[in-house]
Amino acid sequence: MTALGKIDSSNLNGGQKLAVKYFSVAVVLFGAQVLFGLLAGLQYLNPDFLFGILDFSVNRMVHINAMIVWLLFGFLGSVYWLLEDESGIPVVGLKLGNLAFWVLTLAVVVVVLVYLLVQVGAGSHASIWLINEGREYIEAPRWADIGIVVCVLVFFYNVAATFTKGRFTGVGGVLVLDLVALAGIYLAGMWFTPNISIDQHWWWWVIHLWVEATWEVLVGCLMAYGLMKTLGVRRKIVETWLYIEVALMFGSGILGLGHHYFWIGTPEYWFTIGGFFSALEPIPLVAMVVHAVFDAGHHKIRSTNHPALAWIIAQAFGNFFGAGVWGFMHTLPQINLYTHGTQWTASHGHFAFFGAYVTMVIAFFYIAIQKWRGNVWMSGGLVGAWKWKWALALLHIGMLTMTMALLTAGYEQSQIERAIEGSSWAGYFAAQGHHWFIQGMKWRQIGGWIFAAGFVLLVWDLMTIGRRETQPAKSLAE
Amino acid sequence: MIEPVALKDFFLTFFSAAMVIMTGGLYALLFAYSRVKSRPGLMPLAYAAYAGLFASVLALAYAANLLNHGFWIGIVLLMLVGYLLAPHAIWHLCVGTHRDELAADAEPAEVFSTAVNSREV
């Protein structure tokens, strides 16, 4: 074994070696998300900026696609990270898994290059097969969709076969079933129809059921593993609570799809379904609060990895505010009629994705880097701890600034464009020219720069944290 | 049947909806804290938070015109009762699922408290 604090892959098991590859690409794509978000934000302030070269539509597409893909890479990496630990045996079919990683990464690079260099095509099937499918979040052309499904199937094979051959734990069981849903639901978004109502009906299956159901449960599995590893909580308790969480998440989340079916041509009964499940939304949050207090009251929380624990705590808060408070504010159809499709949605989207998912994946980055450097000390008194603390602070300040700025803009937009002017073209621009909106866009950009600074610091920290430490982390079992 | 929010009630709608979640969270927090630390003195505060939650739900119901239609009245009642009982139910679940662990409290070999180190802040 090499010196403590040096990055050395011999510190990792097979699955973890693959995981750090996924994490590395995820960080690069995270950077792309931030960069193209900044460009798109600047275009609100100066519409001539890059006009005709990299139009808003292109920047925005890369911004949101990079997010989906980097979070997905983060999740795949996190699952490979825990796979051998959890199942007790080496990953089955690791070579195939490695191949799938390279294929997926290459596909992502080609897709992004085509987005940037070709941008749009003629109105034909060839364009949506080769260039861009033009459907928000799932713009990836059809050939790439098929590639993604194949790679996810390889991933599924790795996970399912490893658990089957090794130890099939509760976490493993939930994970495997969740991955079936993850791959299966993606297929719902993979066909063309001229009917925009049918199109958006299935599109929401992918977007909502991925983001608000299968991803949530995936994060639940990661959290369960994280709690056992970093805090040493007993497996039986963790798994019971994972099942409770699955029941609450899927119970409120699957039919929670209803709150997206108010205005796309779907029948009026979705008002009642959407309304009912919106009222249930706070229950999982209440469960989280009570259980967290219960645990904190009964145990002294001591962690061997302070940055990871801080990001996990940030996840709890981010999820509560970003998904909970920001979601509930405009989820009822009576108000959603006026907020749907305004900067309200952008405000909620930014905060919720960051709070619920980005935080979790960053926590795993820190868990990974600790082991990669030979399980180095990462608790109190860590050398250069200011970096992770400031990165966490700047990312949060930046995100909160963006969220509040977009909220202000959306509030104005819902009143002037929607309620008063009735969403006409003239009403839209009247709202976009209002000083609340313009101020909002300026502050959003400031928030974006702060966030970008936080990102740079985060990357620097991930590359250097623990490098000069000489002490190993105390294991929980000692 | 829905009756959209009137322009004058936009702010009230957003604010009361946000307060539903915030007071709901606060109620759960105080409730659980009071129980876990065995400080019954805090319990009135928890119920004060629930009173805030109750008021927020009613304000939301008023602003979003929920009280004019049978189905939506049902939703309001569900929220009022459900949010009151949810922390109780979850608390029982916590106690129930952690029984083994709590019973083993006599042995201080609790899994959490082992990472003590002089450098720990």
Add this chain to the structure above:
Amino acid sequence: MSKEYWWASESFWRKNAIWITAGSFLVLIFLTFDTVSQITAGGKRVPGYAVINHRISYEFDDTRNFQVPVIGVEEPLFGQKLTEEEAQALVTRGKLTTQAKNCMNCHTLLGNGAYYAPDLTKAWLDPSWGTKEVREELMVEFLMNPQDRLHNGLGRRMPNLGITEDEARATVAFLKWMASIDTNGFPANFVSIDQEN
């Protein structure tokens, strides 16, 4: 060791998780069949594509308490009456164009998409097109050469996306057809272009 409560046991919650998930999913499948049948073109809520042969307006419905699309007198798009098949082919081309040109990453359609440009749900009925006589041709011209037209006081413009005349006409057909979808009153308080003769 104390006795375990059945309602707090691992196996009880494992079963619960499975049953709740499966139950919710079954209900969703059931609702999906019903919903899809209602939103299939030619169904109750989404008219067949040949609706573009008719005037489409958006009027307040007292019993439903919001605005709904109303299909009116014959008013063929570009003065040319199409069969259902021809209309479907045209709208299909238009929909393909909106996807290939990535409209949704600036505009919203039925409220979904990006927020850099106006919602297109009722673009066909927008008063900005002036009169109904010039609307169709104005839309086609605009789609083909939007980059140097004055859109608004903010300097925000639509780029030239290389839309051909055929694609532009098909896109207008798609937009007209989309305006006929029953969206439960979204957008609210919309004031249409004057379409009376």
